[in-house]
């Protein structure tokens with residue numbers, strides 16, 4: 001008999017607090033985690049100052065000394081600046097307060113300094129607020145790197161509801177994109193004998209269908225929309241921890257999104273591009289792509305080239321280049337990808353063009 005040699009590690013957040021005014025609980029959370037007295041708080045000039053002040057006030061009131069660092073995009077340089085401050089003030093923990101990039105900086109700095117970190121999203125634009133990987137810009141191109149899962153997540157719906165609605169709709173579209181990611185995964189299991197986790201698959205699928213079914217309730221200026229969205233966003237992140245990779249949440253639609261972002265940087269948000277990618281990849285999978293388009297429309301997320309703010313050529317090129325983005329991840333796009341003619345047909349048939 002063959003010896004049993006399998007081993008696997010899964011890291012989850014220890015506490016997730018989501019809802020109205022949960023930021024008030026950050027001091028108690030840090031106490032429960034037994035954190036030492038000094039913390040570094042990463043935030044940005046535009047996103048987060050209000051939340052950052054609130055978090056600092058609560059923590060100072062609980063006896064912590066908080067050192068704020070205001071940074072821009074998630075670059076290597078900004079991760080290093082954070083690490084330098086951590087060393088200087090001998091911090092015991094790190095907080096990321098803001099949109100995705102501040103959380104990404106804090107996440108990677110936490111991994112490299114081996115400190116615990118708390119994720120305090122002020123918007124919910126993608127599933128990175130509760131995932132173990134970070135998107136770091138290197139040479140102007142974002143790269144996904146292994147970081148750490150936040151030890152605690154505090155998602156204050158009062159604050160998230162005040163961020164631009166477009167961000168929330170993008171976060172919801174990012175979760176809906178799980179529906180094609182898991183189909184790509186199934187395909188890779190059948191064709192490449194890839195490792196599979198039923199738990200991760202199921203959790204990823206439930207997260208996406210929850211958003212899909214709640215689409216009529218996801219609206220601007222309604223705090224309950226943030227409440228509905230935040231739990232599936234967190235469970236999506238947890239499905240990655242169970243699988244040990246982003247496989248359950250990132251397939252051909254994410255490759256399309258990354259390819260499009262290279263061709264037309266900064267035109268659309270990550271989740272917005274993933275949403276449009278999901279419509280088209282679901283068509284290729286022979287699934288119910290209309291249902292996805294309709295849900296995105298209801299949430300006012302982009303479904304066409306115009307709504308994305310890119311050109312027809314960008315869409316066709318992105319479809320043709322998508323399979324090269326992550327060649328080791330097998331998807332419906334296969335090893336050779338799409339021809340320009342097929343790409344144009346696909347975009348037209350699904351109403352994207």
Ligand SMILES: [Zn+2]
Pocket residue numbers: 126127174250254270271274
């Ligand atoms: Zn994503």
